[in-house]
Amino acid sequence: MSTTPEAVAALPVTERPKLLEASRVTKRFGGLVAVNDVSFAVPQRSIVSIIGPNGAGKTTFFNMLTGLYTPSTGRVSFDGKETTQSRPDQITALGMARTFQNIRLFGTMSALENVLVGQHARMKSGIGGSIFRTPRTRKEEQLVREKGREMLSFVGIRGRFDDLAINLSYGDQRRVEIARALASDPKLLLLDEPTAGMNPQESENLTTFMRKLRDELNLAILLIEHDMKVVMGVSEYVTVLDHGEKIAEGDPVSVRNNPRVVEAYLGKQGLEEAGG
Amino acid sequence: MATTVKKKPLAALEDRFPKLGRGPQAVLITAIAIFAVIFPLLMDPISGTLADATQYLAYVVMGLGLNIVVGFAGLLDLGYVAFYAVGAYCSGWLMSSFYADANIHILVTGTAAQAPGVHVNFLLVLVIAAMLCAVAGVIIGLPTLRLRGDYIAIVTLAFGEIVHVFAVNGDGIHPFGVGYPLTKGRDGISPIDQIKLPGLSQFNSYLNLRPYYWTILAIAAIAIFISLRLRDSRLGRAWIAIREDEVAAASMGIPLVKTKLQAYAIGAALGGVSGAFLGPYLQIVNADSFAFSFSIFVIATIILGGLGSVWGVVLGSILLSYINYTLIPDQLNSVPHKIGLDFNLADVSIGIFGVLLLFVMLIRPEGLLPERRRKIELTEGIGAAETSFEVST
Numbered sequence: 111m112s113t114t115p116e117a118v119a120a121l122p123v124t125e126r127p128k129l130l131e132a133s134r135v136t137k138r139f140g141g142l143v144a145v146n147d148v149s150f151a152v153p154q155r156s157i158v159s160i161i162g163p164n165g166a167g168k169t170t171f172f173n174m175l176t177g178l179y180t181p182s183t184g185r186v187s188f189d190g191k192e193t194t195q196s197r198p199d200q201i202t203a204l205g206m207a208r209t210f211q212n213i214r215l216f217g218t219m220s221a222l223e224n225v226l227v228g229q230h231a232r233m234k235s236g237i238g239g240s241i242f243r244t245p246r247t248r249k250e251e252q253l254v255r256e257k258g259r260e261m262l263s264f265v266g267i268r269g270r271f272d273d274l275a276i277n278l279s280y281g282d283q284r285r286v287e288i289a290r291a292l293a294s295d296p297k298l299l300l301l302d303e304p305t306a307g308m309n310p311q312e313s314e315n316l317t318t319f320m321r322k323l324r325d326e327l328n329l330a331i332l333l334i335e336h337d338m339k340v341v342m343g344v345s346e347y348v349t350v351l352d353h354g355e356k357i358a359e360g361d362p363v364s365v366r367n368n369p370r371v372v373e374a375y376l377g378k379q380g381l382e383e384a385g386g
Numbered sequence: 387m388a389t390t391v392k393k394k395p396l397a398a399l400e401d402r403f404p405k406l407g408r409g410p411q412a413v414l415i416t417a418i419a420i421f422a423v424i425f426p427l428l429m430d431p432i433s434g435t436l437a438d439a440t441q442y443l444a445y446v447v448m449g450l451g452l453n454i455v456v457g458f459a460g461l462l463d464l465g466y467v468a469f470y471a472v473g474a475y476c477s478g479w480l481m482s483s484f485y486a487d488a489n490i491h492i493l494v495t496g497t498a499a500q501a502p503g504v505h506v507n508f509l510l511v512l513v514i515a516a517m518l519c520a521v522a523g524v525i526i527g528l529p530t531l532r533l534r535g536d537y538i539a540i541v542t543l544a545f546g547e548i549v550h551v552f553a554v555n556g557d558g559i560h561p562f563g564v565g566y567p568l569t570k571g572r573d574g575i576s577p578i579d580q581i582k583l584p585g586l587s588q589f590n591s592y593l594n595l596r597p598y599y600w601t602i603l604a605i606a607a608i609a610i611f612i613s614l615r616l617r618d619s620r621l622g623r624a625w626i627a628i629r630e631d632e633v634a635a636a637s638m639g640i641p642l643v644k645t646k647l648q649a650y651a652i653g654a655a656l657g658g659v660s661g662a663f664l665g666p667y668l669q670i671v672n673a674d675s676f677a678f679s680f681s682i683f684v685i686a687t688i689i690l691g692g693l694g695s696v697w698g699v700v701l702g703s704i705l706l707s708y709i710n711y712t713l714i715p716d717q718l719n720s721v722p723h724k725i726g727l728d729f730n731l732a733d734v735s736i737g738i739f740g741v742l743l744l745f746v747m748l749i750r751p752e753g754l755l756p757e758r759r760r761k762i763e764l765t766e767g768i769g770a771a772e773t774s775f776e777v778s779t
Contacts, residue, residue, distance in 0.1 A: 177636075178633065178636070178637070197636065197641065197642075198636035198639075199636050199637075199639045199640055199641040199642070202637060202638060202639035203639055207637075210634065210637075214633065214634040215634075216626065216627050216631060216634065217762065218626070218760075218762045219626065219627075219630075219759075223623060226620075227623050227627050227638050228639070230620065230623075230624055230627075230638060230639045230640050231638075231640075233620050235621075237616070237621060237648060237652065240615055240616055240619030240620065240621055240622070241612050242615075243615060247619070250620075251619075276762065276766055294639055
């Protein structure tokens with residue numbers, strides 16, 4: 111049963127159809143349990159966040175969703191398909207795209223070429239088509255270049271499409287990375303600490319941009335973020351991890367006032383002081 | 387607000403054609419190409435220079451093949467000689483009287499049509515060699531997929547040695563029971579049929595080397611064309627992405643296994659084609675040709691020329707072939723004797739080689755004609771990042 115994006119948006123976030131679901135996911139590295147028995151869902155057309163102190167297992171969890179890690183136990187499904195054992199490229203092809211905490215652009219490629227790589231899964235040309243440069247390959251190449259320029263303009267990179275990625279400013283690199291992710295036509299965009307290194311104004315702009323992505327492209331966005339102002343401002347639902355376990359979830363206000371969350375961030379003593 | 391960018395006519399043109407080079411570079415390449423075509427006419431048909439040049443061009447093809455694996459995809463392959471061997475044995479098996487009791491002739495005319503053994507048309511042998519080597523490339527590539535950098539080098543090196551050992555001892559291996567051996571080991575399979583191309587009379591490597599030269603020149607031109615086209619394609623971008631950052635590449639939807647195996651297969655196929663040419667050209671397929679040092683030679687040619695740089699590899703291959711096969715053994719060989727030392731320079735050619743590479747690494751690590759990206763990688767330290775992750779299969 112498919113519902114229109116508008117109808118989905120009208121529902122409360124917890125009642126929207128689930129796009130991504132992780133059930134009782136655990137990841138062990140030898141004796142270390144990085145993520146322990148976490149269940150989690152991203153509804154369609156929603157902005158949800160995962161927060162938690164450093165080392166809480168956020169990025170490990172992210173990596174299990176995107177296929178870089180295989181969960182030790184538990185299951186992940188995306189868009190109705192089981193993806194627990196899937197490879198990253200297969201998951202990208204299904205419609206999940208991501209950015210990285212420490213920007214991972216292809217430095218020797220231009221901004222445009224980076225965005226072309228992002229469209230890899232949506233392209234078809236193979237060895238033969240590339241060597242003989244068949245009309246189909248030419249057409250495809252032309253289309254992805256057009257779309258690449260469009261994506262770069264959409265994220266606010268103007269006219270510097272052929273600059274090498276390493277020569278772009280930090281903020282522009284973040285933008286190109288988002289454009290690269292968007293180029294794969296995702297249904298779900300995963301942003302790993304996108305405001306790291308940004309000033310308050312830039313963070314504010316990014317918040318606006320995320321809403322725009324949700325509202326104009328009907329994307330769901332999963333955010334890992336340290337900046338509480340961003341998290342509380344943009345998220346419709348927040349999940350808190352600490353020491354690999356889910357300690358709280360809910361709307362931003364209830365999470366912010368949850369004593370366990372405050373404790374995780376400030377420590378017991380901090381809690382007592384804050385409580386007076 | 388999605389804005390559609392109006393495309394400039396120049397950008398539209400660039401979408402369509404590979405960047406062969408601009409202005410002076412294109413002129414230079416054209417001039418060199420014309421010279422390369424008329425060069426044999428300036429020579430005696432059986433001159434040593436022409437023989438050398440033919441051999442060099444065969445090594446250019448191998449350099450271009452290995453460049454796809456090492457230069458484009460960043461997979462350090464130290465066993466490339468295996469594909470030279472497989473390609474050469476294709477011509478040994480399919481273009482000689484090796485299988486003396488067999489009487490199979492496929493699309494051959496002239497002397498080969500009357501001789502006993504298996505005799506297959508040269509063009510067909512090229513295709514078979516390319517396909518067999520592509521398969522061999524995938525087989526050798528498979529166990530390296532979970533490995534990185536130096537470890538890939540060790541595994542491929544071992545495979546190269548395995549193929550060499552099989553070639554050397556192949557005269558004692560009987561794959562079909564008591565029948566024919568696998569190879570003739572160090573005695574070599576000889577003679578090989580002279581090449582016969584449709585519309586042309588049969589080549590004769592004892593009387594006229596020009597047709598052989600033009601044949602390998604055409605093969606080299608095709609190898610250059612394939613390299614340039616692939617470099618500027620979806621696949622080429624995927625190779626560069628993998629070379630720079632596997633994690634990011636996989637996350638952007640690039641299937642690592644398939645994309646790497648495609649590099650191995652294409653690189654191997656070019657090595658096989660070159661080997662299948664050298665069989666009939668040298669008139670012998672001898673196991674001694676397939677030693678580990680040859681893998682080192684090929685990798686040295688592409689490092690000297692510039693990893694990933696198509697024209698650099700062409701230059702590097704020709705230059706290093708000249709030094710290794712002409713300058714040292716022919717021109718300078720007696721120099722030690724002249725200054726009162728008791729050895730031939732050719733005996734220490736590997737040492738000279740090493741010193742030369744050392745100097746290249748010190749003075750110009752990016753190679754003679756560096757590829758733009760590689761140069762940036764060297765100066766910015768890209769690709770050195772930690773990139774390990776689990777691959778679920």
